[in-house]
Amino acid sequence: MTDTALVVGGTRFIGRHTVSDLLANGYDVGMLNRGNHENPFADDGRVTHIEGDRTDERDLRAAKLSTEPDVVIDCVAYHPRDVETAVDVFGDVDGYVYVSSGSSYAEEAIPKREGETPLRPCTPEQATDESGETYGNRKAEGDRVAFAAAEAGVNAMAVRPCVVYGPHDYTERLDYWIDRVLTHDRVVVPGDGQNLWHRAYVEDVASALRTVAERGEPGAAYNVGDRRALTLAETVETVAEAAGTECEAVPASADALAAGGLDPDDFPLYREYPHLLDTCALAALGWESTPVDEAMARTVADHRESDRDGNEWDPGRDAEERVLGVKETL
Known part of the structure; x- marks a missing residue:
C-alpha cells in the first residue's frame, strides 16, 4: 500500500x-x-x-x-x-x-x-x-x-x-552572487573572503x-547543511566554475568598503562570525548531501532560466567600482 x-x-x-x-x-x-x-x-x-x-x-x-x-x-x-x-x-x-x-x-x-x-x-x-x-x-x-x-x-x-x-529560491540571496559572476569579471567580497555562512x-x-x-x-x-561548507570567496569561485566563466573575488576590508560608502553587512550571505552546523546526526540516518559542485551547477542553470537577479540585495555596482578602484591603488 x-x-x-x-x-x-x-x-x-x-x-x-x-x-x-x-x-x-x-x-x-x-x-x-x-x-x-x-x-x-x-x-x-x-x-x-x-x-x-x-x-x-x-x-x-x-x-x-x-x-x-x-x-x-x-x-x-x-x-x-x-x-x-x-x-x-x-x-x-x-x-x-x-x-x-x-x-x-x-x-x-x-x-x-x-x-x-x-x-x-x-x-x-x-x-x-x-x-x-x-x-x-x-x-x-x-x-x-x-x-x-x-x-x-x-x-x-x-x-x-x-x-x-537552489532552484526556485525566491529569496534571491545567492542569485545576487550568481548575477554578479555572470555579469562582471571582478566582484567585491566583503572582509577577507573567508567568512562562512x-x-x-x-x-x-x-x-x-x-x-x-x-x-x-x-x-x-x-x-x-552542505557536507562541504563554502566560504564566500569559494562560493564566487564555485559559481564561476559552474557557469563556465572567470571571475575574480576581490576581498575588501571595512576601510576599503567605506571608500564606496559600503559596509560588510550590505552584502548578502555575509556573516562576520562563522555559522556552521554539525550534520552528523542526520547523516547517521542514512542521509547524504549532493556534492556542492553539482548542487551549484543546478542552481546556476536554474538562475539562467529564471528572471531572478538578486537586485534587492544589490549594494550598487557604482559603489563596488569605487571600492575596486581603491583596491587597485593599494
Missing part, C-alpha cells in the same frame, strides 16, 4: 522540492496551502491540493481527513502556536516533521550541535511577533513545542536547515525532511 504524505506549504521553494522528493520516493502527496501561488503539480494525479489556511485548525483537520497522511511535513509553521495546533491535529501520524531553522541557536559555537548548543529564548511577545528580528526565537520555541509533544507520545521531530539555496542545497533539505519523517527519533532535532 502506498504511503501518503501531507506537506503544509508545497508550491514555492522548500515545500515544492519536498513534494517532488516524496513523489520520487513513491508517496502519494497532499498539499495544504492558501493557493496564492501557482501550483507546479496541478497536472500530477498523485498530488491532492487542499486549499486552506494552516493557521486555521479546521483547515488542518480537513486536510487530515481528506488525505489520511502517514507523515506530515510542516514547512510554514512560523509561530509556536502553529506547532501547538499541528502536534494536536496530527498527534497520531507516523511522523510529524517541523521545519525549524539554524537561526534557533542562541550561541555562536563552531559547529552548532543539536542537543548541545543552547536555543534562543522566546518571550510571549516574541512568540506572536511578525518581524524578522524574532524569527529565530519563534523557531526555537517551535522546537520546544515539538519536543514536549514527543514526550507526550507524538512522533514529532524538528529539522534545522541553515541558509537554503553554512548553506543547504534545497533538494538535500527535502530529502532530509523525508528521511527524518521515516527514520528520525521522536523528540530529536536534525541539522541539515
Whole structure:
C-alpha cells in the first residue's frame, strides 16, 4: 500500500522540492496551502491540493481527513502556536516533521550541535511577533513545542536547515552572487573572503525532511547543511566554475568598503562570525548531501532560466567600482 504524505506549504521553494522528493520516493502527496501561488503539480494525479489556511485548525483537520497522511511535513509553521495546533491535529501520524531553522541557536559555537548548543529564548511577545528580528526565537520555541509533544507520545521531530539555496529560491540571496559572476569579471567580497555562512542545497533539505519523517527519533532535532561548507570567496569561485566563466573575488576590508560608502553587512550571505552546523546526526540516518559542485551547477542553470537577479540585495555596482578602484591603488 502506498504511503501518503501531507506537506503544509508545497508550491514555492522548500515545500515544492519536498513534494517532488516524496513523489520520487513513491508517496502519494497532499498539499495544504492558501493557493496564492501557482501550483507546479496541478497536472500530477498523485498530488491532492487542499486549499486552506494552516493557521486555521479546521483547515488542518480537513486536510487530515481528506488525505489520511502517514507523515506530515510542516514547512510554514512560523509561530509556536502553529506547532501547538499541528502536534494536536496530527498527534497520531507516523511522523510529524517541523521545519525549524539554524537561526534557533542562541550561541555562536563552531559547529552548532543539536542537543548541545543552547536555543534562543522566546518571550510571549516574541512568540506572536511578525518581524524578522524574532524569527529565530519563534523557531526555537517551535522546537520546544515539538519536543514536549514527543514526550507526550507524538512522533514529532524538528529539522534545522541553515541558509537554503537552489532552484526556485525566491529569496534571491545567492542569485545576487550568481548575477554578479555572470555579469562582471571582478566582484567585491566583503572582509577577507573567508567568512562562512553554512548553506543547504534545497533538494538535500527535502530529502532530509523525508528521511527524518521515516527514520528520525521522536523528540530529536536534525541539522541539515552542505557536507562541504563554502566560504564566500569559494562560493564566487564555485559559481564561476559552474557557469563556465572567470571571475575574480576581490576581498575588501571595512576601510576599503567605506571608500564606496559600503559596509560588510550590505552584502548578502555575509556573516562576520562563522555559522556552521554539525550534520552528523542526520547523516547517521542514512542521509547524504549532493556534492556542492553539482548542487551549484543546478542552481546556476536554474538562475539562467529564471528572471531572478538578486537586485534587492544589490549594494550598487557604482559603489563596488569605487571600492575596486581603491583596491587597485593599494
